[in-house]
Amino acid sequence: EWDEIAEELETANATPDDVAATRDAYLIFLEHFRANVAAAFAAVADAPDGAVVIHCVGGKDRTGLLCAFLLQLAGVPDDEIADDYALSEERLLPRHQGWLDAAETHEERERLRRIAQCPADAMRGVLRELERRYGGVAGYLRAAGVGEDQLERAGSRLR
Numbered sequence: 001e002w003d004e005i006a007e008e009l010e011t012a013n014a015t016p017d018d019v020a021a022t023r024d025a026y027l028i029f030l031e032h033f034r035a036n037v038a039a040a041f042a043a044v045a046d047a048p049d050g051a052v053v054i055h056c057v058g059g060k061d062r063t064g065l066l067c068a069f070l071l072q073l074a075g076v077p078d079d080e081i082a083d084d085y086a087l088s089e090e091r092l093l094p095r096h097q098g099w100l101d102a103a104e105t106h107e108e109r110e111r112l113r114r115i116a117q118c119p120a121d122a123m124r125g126v127l128r129e130l131e132r133r134y135g136g137v138a139g140y141l142r143a144a145g146v147g148e149d150q151l152e153r154a155g156s157r158l159r
Contacts, residue, residue, distance in 0.1 A: 001032070005028065005032050008028045009025055009028055011024075012024035012025045012028060013025065013114070018114055018117055018119060018122075019119045019121045019122045019125065020122075020125075021114060022114075022117060022118075022119055022122035023121075023122040023123075023125035023126055023129070026061070026065060026122065026126050027126060027129055029061075029062075029065075030065070030126070030130075030140070034140075034143065034144035034145070035144065035145065037065070037066070037069075037141070037144055038141065038144035038145040038146050040054075040062070040066050041066065041069065041070075041141055041144075041146050041150065041154060042146060042150050044066070044070065044154050044157065045146070045149075045150035045151070045153040045154035045157075046150065046153070052157070054066055054067060058092075059088065059092060060085075060088040060089075060092060060118055064085045064088060064118065064123070065126070067084075067085075068081045068082075068084075068085060068123055068126070068127065068137075069137045069140075069141065070154055070155070070157070070158055071084070071158065072127065072136075072137045073137060073138060073151060073154055073155035073158075074155050074156075074157075074158035074159050075155075075159065076158075078124060078127045078128075079120075079124070081123060081127065082120035082121070082123040082124045082127075083120055085118055085120060085123040086118050086119065086120035086123070087118075088118040089116065089117055089118035089119075092116065092118075093116075096112070096116035099112050099116070100112050100113060100116070138151055
């Protein structure tokens with residue numbers, strides 16, 4: 001399966017369109033790792049009362065998707081979700097700038113530049129595509145194994 005995923009990601013990253021590359025990479029991950037997404041979502045839904053911290057290594061991809069899903073279930077409009085996601089690029093710039101400065105080749109710098117981007121339109125595209133494929137984020141999460149009670153609890157945490 002890893003070879004298949006790597007091939008799909010290579011195809012997505014081959015496009016000169018940064019928005020499409022980010023959107024497509026996210027959709028590839030969401031399809032191949034639905035169980036992981038469901039587990040992360042369930043962890044938020046089933047957490048005890050109080051604050052919940054969501055994080056991953058980079059703080060923008062898996063974290064960004066999970067936060068986008070939670071925000072949509074809480075009723076936040078997609079444009080606001082996408083704008084919030086786009087702030088990650090600005091907020092993570094100090095860390096990413098170090099990576100860019102340390103890149104030894106133009107190709108490596110370009111790869112890191114693309115990884116560091118958080119285009120709002122990429123998140124809009126993910127949400128639109130989940131709407132087309134599953135009827136929305138809730139439909140995707142149901143297909144991934146999230147229960148109705150978990151959908152409600154997770155959405156209500158933010159309301």
